[in-house]
Amino acid sequence: MAYTVVGKSINRVDAVAKVTGQAKYTGDFIERDMLVGKILRSPYAHAIVKNIDVSKARALPGVEAVLTYADVPKIKFATAGHPYALDPKHRDKEDRTILTSKARFVGDAIAAVVATDELTAAEALKLIEVEYEVLEPLLTPEAAMREGAPLIHDDCERNILSSYGYEIGAIEEAFQEADYIFEDELETSIVQHCQLENHVSCAYVDSDGRIVIVTSTQIPHIVRRIVGQALGIPWGRVRVIKPCVGGGFGSKQDVCLEPLTALMTLAVGGRPVRLELSREECMIDTRTRHAIKYKIKTGVSKDGKLIGMHIAAISNTGAYASHGHSIAMAGGTKFRILYPMKALKYEPLTVYTNLPVAGAMRGYGSPQITFAVESHLENIARKLGIDPIEFRKKNLVNVGYVDPLNGNTVRSCGIRECIEKGKELIKWDEKKARYKNQAGTKRRGLGMACFSYASGTHPVGLEMAGARIVLNQDGSVQLQIGATEIGQGSDTVFAQMVAEVLGIPVDMVHVISTQDTDITPFDTGAYASRQTYITGMAVAKAALEVKEKILDFVWGMTDIPAHALDIKEQNIVYKHSGEVVMPLAEVALHTYYDTVFARPITSDTSNNARINAFVFGVTFAEVEVDLKTGKIEVLEIYNVHDSGKIINPQLAEGQVHGGVGMGIGYALAEQMLFDEKTGKPLNNNLLDYKMPTIMDIPDIGVAFVETFEPTSPFGxxxxxxxxxxxxxxxxxxxxxxxxxxxxxxxxxxPQRVFEKFKEAGLI
Amino acid sequence: MAYTVVGKSINRVDAVAKVTGQAKYTGDFIERDMLVGKILRSPYAHAIVKNIDVSKARALPGVEAVLTYADVPKIKFATAGHPYALDPKHRDKEDRTILTSKARFVGDAIAAVVATDELTAAEALKLIEVEYEVLEPLLTPEAAMREGAPLIHDDCERNILSSYGYEIGAIEEAFQEADYIFEDELETSIVQHCQLENHVSCAYVDSDGRIVIVTSTQIPHIVRRIVGQALGIPWGRVRVIKPCVGGGFGSKQDVCLEPLTALMTLAVGGRPVRLELSREECMIDTRTRHAIKYKIKTGVSKDGKLIGMHIAAISNTGAYASHGHSIAMAGGTKFRILYPMKALKYEPLTVYTNLPVAGAMRGYGSPQITFAVESHLENIARKLGIDPIEFRKKNLVNVGYVDPLNGNTVRSCGIRECIEKGKELIKWDEKKARYKNQAGTKRRGLGMACFSYASGTHPVGLEMAGARIVLNQDGSVQLQIGATEIGQGSDTVFAQMVAEVLGIPVDMVHVISTQDTDITPFDTGAYASRQTYITGMAVAKAALEVKEKILDFVWGMTDIPAHALDIKEQNIVYKHSGEVVMPLAEVALHTYYDTVFARPITSDTSNNARINAFVFGVTFAEVEVDLKTGKIEVLEIYNVHDSGKIINPQLAEGQVHGGVGMGIGYALAEQMLFDEKTGKPLNNNLLDYKMPTIMDIPDIGVAFVETFEPTSPFGxxxxxxxxxxxxxxxxxxxxxxxxxxxxxxxxxxPQRVFEKFKEAGLI
Known part of the structure; x- marks a missing residue:
């Protein structure tokens, strides 16, 4: 398909704003005499608050309010950024109150203060006297599931949030049919999003008595609902405004601060309050990525076909449910399309522990299970003596495949081309030959791994998106979307889509980047990699509606039927010849000012997308391992993606760069550590928590295999x-x-590498 | 018609915000390091700038920019807040540039500075050296029209802006037919709006390169267009935001500051600039009410019927056109429906003079002509010895009358009932008898006057209004309108309309009071008393659309046809029985979250109203005149209005109180004075300009005759x-x-009373 603007690497629409510092973030929301909120956190991983005395804190000059469990609504709510489900069975576990009388992890919010300034607030926290009854901390799923272990939440059996799984085909029959059976145990660790902008939100009560929350979130419309639920007030009494956001990665697909911030402003008569977490607080009391342990058993035929796979998973969700079992289920669902097999049994357990709460994080369960499965398959290939790439290729999915459980269909699939391209880029065959017989303490090696993923959450979650377009008198437009720009570039690709449909340059599309739940079309937000695909449909729908209205208006003006017309380069043209009929701006003027026929053109539409599209891709990596020091250096790395048509190659490349960098950290360094006895965090700061820096990341190679996804307006x-x-x-x-x-x-x-190398006799 | 919310005196929706100071006005728009703009004004009423030296001003530390005529676009533009006309012949006279090289009144803007603070800006103005060639100031229409007078605008003949008028029937024939002929000469003076909030606007350039203007205006969408025109840039590159406004009365139905403010920010690289006029500046360089001189000649039959009237008017529009001849024409059009007669000839001249610019002010030409005609009719009645009320009643219009020139039709008319009610209220007959033979130096008297007016500008101007409604999950809604709340209470009556249609309480209608041309539905703004009637249609249309969508959705949920359903008290009910089908909130939830059918309900609509409705009313006044001192005291005053159905009686009463107070000032005290030789303003401040204070205003009596206007959704x-x-x-x-x-x-x-009483031999 020939596009004019779609597919071009135009600059981000917010480039200037962000480079010059004009972009306004939640931290730039300044009201006169804004108060400061702070949270008193439990020093114990598991403890009951026996007594709490806030009288000294309340008496401190400058302290405007002190809140404890006694002051919060006794309403349990869920914080996961999922669309509301009409069916109560499909709702997230409601296991929180805004403050708690029982600490479930080190850092749990016991009390909060609102004061005139930071220092006073910090001082007040010190004056709160809490008497705890300390319980046994359950710091691993095994400990938590132990017979007789104390319950973290009273209404849960054996600290298990859920054990819901699935079985496709008959797994035992499949194993009997298989020629070989392979088993592996694999495990991932707890990591943290570490997005640039810490969690921050501000709230005040407006003159209407409504609570207004300005917050750094991926999901403003969901925040509105959850604050309403947590406070037990009608959702329409809450207004949420999302300014620019400095990254989220799923950490802000959760409602971490907003209910408490709302309660804080209510406690001070509606005066504005800001609640901002430090990096240290963010790392323990927002969300983490679930550590998951897998036991995988796989049956393979002689000719290298996967016959059946049994995966048992134990997912550590920490102290509260948050996205909880959804993570285990999403991971266990999205990976399975890649290698269809006769039988697949997935048995996940999501377990409460007395550790920080795990929630959504980029990949939503897929980085974990993909690590497990792609490592396991590699092990199998080696054991079978098959080339690991050939082994995978034997088993890959094809267009037309339908997921047997959810009906999602593969309508575009470029995974084979991705693999070929990756092989070429890294010079696989040449290097494989070269590294065949290495000696010495520095060894090089090549590896690859594939993945499948989905575009949004259908059919598990509602996939609703809305867009509104206003046509100006000069033919330019404003675009309002409920979907959120959180740094990923969504505003830019939406602008390209609108420009494409309306035949205008991108700089005539003014994207309203701030979401305001009062007036912004409803959209569930930025998660599940859904926006370009799902919101893109709503944006295209809105733009097509505007185009239709424009051409109908021209029909009225000129008697040339709308279907004979098109818009190109800001002109109304004959479709058949391209001949200019009139400038778009002239039509636009008439839509405003024709005394008989004027009707300014807008579209205000939504799209309930009951469809999904699979994406595929592969990483090829070359490493050099220093056997002596245990240092693993990534020499070259290439990601090749089938994400359908790429709307903006340069932005897409940036997206891949970020993801690969995050993956390198996940592979080689990042892990949140806790004292094994007390559960105290050991490295909740950016000095001790080892994120890769620019020095740890090689040049990242990116390539795309642009299939055309027919369910997307732009592929x-x-x-x-x-x-x-x-x-x-x-x-x-x-x-x-x-x-x-x-x-x-x-x-x-390095520590683990050293241990393993020693074990293997390499050192 | 039985209404639930319409017709009730609910509190203003912005009452709390305004009483507590939470409401944000343009002056509350504060950006860090905001610069200050100031204007250098001509000391001469008529002069050419021969030379201007800004080098010293530019060199002053803290001065960021100095602008003169050399720096402004050489584009002439019109400032009147009228909708754009596609037909160039219907556009306002374009006779201004942003700064001028020829001063046309004392105070004309010659140069401007932008500085870091007020004092520096003021200091910089003093450093600008201007050499003027002083021309003869033309301070009266007579002087301006004098043969050989210098031209104020080069492209105008004899300083006449326009002499367009009309003739209905044949006036000379009518005079021949008449039994009596009466003639009068009457005259009004220049007055000023004196709204609480002075003119102020702020501007900056956003990261998109667009000009954003925050301004105190009645007409944000028109400001956008005129700034675009004045700067010669596409209108979509301008964004106008209207916060709360502290009154306008027509003064802000004009684009006084915004083009210059926009130019100022462009001159300083897009940094924010505030331009705020002092009261003294407002009074000379925003707008005034036209002083108009009338010569009226009227033919009357023996039985007291008006046969024909000839009105010649000379309207003093000051130095620039602004609303210019529209004022003379609007006044000359709206009054004529009250007393239909065989022949009416209206010959207005609108004349340029070297005085401040006259523009729109409450009544838009009608206070002037109504003063003239109702005084003239009183004179006739006295001369004929007929009771002045009976004289008027003989000639009043009836329902069904069609204006012969514009086709506007009288579909509701309560003027007779207004007169009866007014007579009763003031105890007309009783007091008339009592005051028959007064002696002494204090004399009491009764007077009355009628008026007719229209609801909006159709068919002269485009009457476009837009409204957008968003239904929340709890059944509450947001309402966005392009119509502007400027203190008159329009937001409240719109909220009542929406609540009425949707069957919800008013506090569930959240009105977005700030207009933002980027996203606010198009509406021409607050003027011509159009909003409740014209915008009300768009609001009703939007609410009806939302209601229809809600009931259709219920149809889908329940199989009960939409036409059998209604919404009452937040419930979907059977229309025939009132039985509750389900809560509105339940439907609303499904519109958001039904995984198959969800589609959040909004309406985004506009209404091009090609209709008008006449309004009528009467003032009855009782005065006591002190013959010795010349003091006229208004003892009692009653306004009785036929404005159709009153949406909010208490707000309506407030509107009448304000109008009557303004009328008392117009009658007894207010007048802008200028030095007769130089044209220098003598009283452009609130000490010397005599507005009535609360001590000058008696208790004001208000009554309504509630006819039902069928063209309005609520009458x-x-x-x-x-x-x-x-x-x-x-x-x-x-x-x-x-x-x-x-x-x-x-x-x-008092001065004029003294002169007249002396002339009459009373003193």
Missing amino acids: CKALGEPPTIPVAPAIRNAVLDATGVAFNRLPMN | CKALGEPPTIPVAPAIRNAVLDATGVAFNRLPMN
Whole structure:
């Protein structure tokens, strides 16, 4: 399909604003005499508050309010950023109150203060006297599931949030049919999003008595609903405004601060309050990525076909449900399309522990299961003596495949082309030959891993998006969307889509980037890599509606039927010849000012997308392992994606760069550590928590295989989360290739590498 | 018609915001390091700038920009707040540039500075050296029209802006047919709006390169267009935001500051600039009300029927056109429906003079002509010895009358009932008898005057209004309108309309009071008393659309046809029985979250109203005149209005109070004075310009005759401007009744009263 603006690497529409500092973030929301909120956190991982005395704190000059469990609505609510489900059975577990009388992890919010300034608020926290009854901290799923372990939530059996899974085909029959059976145990660690902008929100009560919340969130419309639920007030009494956001990665697909911030302003007569977490607080009391342990058993035929797979998973969700079992289920659902097999049994357990709460994080369960499965398949290939790429290719999905459980259909699939391109880019065959017989303490190796993912959550979740377009007198437009720009570039691709449909340059599309739940079309928000695909449909629908109205108006003006017309380069033209009929701006003027026929053109539409599109891709990595020091260096790395048509190649490349960087950290360094006895966080700061820096990241190679996804108006599919998914197993497989050592646990940091190499006799 | 919310005196929706100071005005728009703009004004009424040296001003530390005529676009533009006309012949006279090289009144803007603070800006103005060639100032229409007078605008003949008028029937024939002919000369003075909030606007350039203007205006969408025109840029590159406004009265139905403010920010690289006028500047360089001189000649039959009237008018429009001839024409059009007669000839001349610019002011030409005609009719009645009320009643219009020139039709008319009610209220007959033979130096008298007016500008102007409604999950809604709340209470009546249609309480209608041309539905703004009637249609249309969508959705949920359903008290009910089908909130939830059928309900609509509705009313006044001191005291005053159905009686009463107060000032005190030789303003401040204070205003009696106007969805008609229209002639007629002295000139201030009484031999 020939596009004019779609597919071009135009600059971000917010480039100037962000480079010059004009962009306004939640932290730039300043009201006169804004108060400061702060949270008193539990020093114990598991403890009951026996007594709490806030009298000294309340008496401190400058303290405007002190809140404890006694002051919060006794309403349990769920914080996960999911669309509301009409069916109560499909709702997230409601296991929180705004403050708690029982600490469930070190850092749990016990009390809060509102004061005139930071220092007073901090001082007031120190004056709150809490008497705890300390309980046994349950710091691993095994400990939590132990017979007789104390319950973290009273209404849960054995601290298990859910054990819901699925079975496709008959797994035991499949194993009997198989020629070989392979088993592996693999494990990922707890990591943190570490987005640039910490969590922050401000709230005040407007003169209407409504609560207004300005907040750094991926999901303003969901925040509105959850604040309403948490406070037990009608949702229309809450207004949420989302300014620019400095990154989220899923951490802000959760309602972490807003209910408390709302309660704080209510406690001070509606005066504005800001609640901002420090990095240290963010790392323990927002969300983490679930650590998951897998036991995988796989049956393979002689000719290398996967016959059946049984995956048992134990997912550590920490102290509260948040996205909880959805993560285990989403991961366990999206990966399975890649290698269809006769039988697949998935048995996940999501377990409460007395650790920080795990929630959504880029990939939403897929980085974990993809690490496990792609490592396991690599192990199998090696054991079978088959080339791991050939092994995968034997089993890959084809267009037309329908997921047997949810009906999602593969309508576009470029995974084979992705693999070929990746092989070429990294010079697979040449290097494979070259590294065949390495000696010495520095060994090089090649690895790859594939993934499949989806574009949004259908049919699990509602996929609603809205867009409103206003045509100006000069033919330019404003675009309002409920979908959120959080740094990923969605505003830019939406602007390109509108420009494409309306035949105008991108700089005539003014995107209203701030979401305001009062007036912004409803959209569930930025998650599940859904916006370009799902919101893109609503944006296209709105733009097509505007175009139709414009051409109908021209029909009225000229008697040339609308279907004979098109819009090109700001002109109304004959479709058949391209001859100009009149400038778009002239029509626009008439829509405003024709005394008989004027009717300013807008569209205000929504799209309930009951469809999904699979995306695929692969990472190829080359590593050099220093056997002496245990250092793993990624020499070259290439991600090749089938995300359908790429709307903006340069932005897409940036998205991949970020995802690969995050994947390298996941593979080699990142892990949140806790004291094994007390559950106290050991590295909740950016000094001790080892994120990769620019020095740790090689030049990242990116390529796209542009299939055309027919369910998307522009052929596009998801790209937000995918780049990070296959990175860790590809590096792990490269390390295996280089050293023969199979790491089945993340991260492969120097300490663990040293232990494993010693075990393997390499050092 | 039985209404639930319409017709009730609910509190203003912005009451709390305004009482507590939470409401944000343009002055509350604060950006860090906001620069200050100031204007250098001509000390001469008529002069050419021969030379201007800004080098010293530019060199002053803290001065960021100095602008003169050399720096402004050489584009002439019109400032009147009229909708754009596609037909160039219907556009306002384009006779301005943003700064001028020829001063046309004392105060004309010659240069401007932008500086870091007020004091520096003021200092910089003093450093600008201007060499003028002083021309003869033309300070009266007579002087300006004098043969050989210098031209104020080069492209105008004899300083006449326009002489367009009309003739209905054949006036000379009518005079021949008449039994009596009467003639009068009457005159009004220049007055000023004196709204609470001075003119102020702020501007900056956003990161998109667009000019954003925050301004105190009645007409944000028109400001956008005129700034685009004045700067010669596409209108879509301008965004106008209107916060709360502290009154306008027509003064802000004009684009006074915004083009210059926009130019100022462009001159400083897009940094924010505020331009705020002092009261003294407002009074000379925003707008005034046209002083108009009338010569009226009227033919009357023996039985007291008006046969024909000839009105010649000379309207002093000051230095620039602004609303210019529209004022003379609007006044000359709206009054004529009241007393239909065989022949009516209207010959207005609108004349440029070297005085401040006259523009729109409450009543838009009607206070002037109503003073003239209602005084003239009173004179005739007295001369004929007919009771002045009976004389008027003989000639009043009836339902069904069609204006012969514009086709506007009288579909509701309560003027007779208004007169009866007014007579009763003031105890007309009883007091008339009592005051028959007064002696002494204090004399009491009764007077009355009628008026007719219209609801909007159709068919002269485009009457476009837009409204958008968003249904929330709890059944509450947001309402966005392009119509502007400027203190008159329009937001409240719109909220009542929406609540009425949707069957919800008013506090569930959240009105977005700030207009933002980027996203606010198009509406031409607050003027011509159009909003309740014209915008009300769009609001009703939007609410009906939402209701229809809700009931259709229920149809889909329940199989009960939409036409069998209604919404009452937040419930979907059977229309025939009132039985509750389900709560509105339940439907609303399904519109958001039904995984199959969800589609959030909004309406985004506009209405091009090609219709008008006449309003009528009367003032009855009782005065006591102190013959010795010349003091005229208004003892009692009653306004009775036919404005159709009153949406909010208490707000309507407030509107009348304000209008009557303004009318009393117009009658007795207010007048802008200028040095007769130089044209220098003598009283452009609130000490020397005599507005009535609360001590000068008696308790004001208000009553309504609620006819039902069928063209309005709620039976309502205009009320904004009307209350001020008939006040001055009613007081003038009461003074005539008390003293026998006929004042044919406004204001009747002590100095003029003294002169006239002396002339009449009373003192």
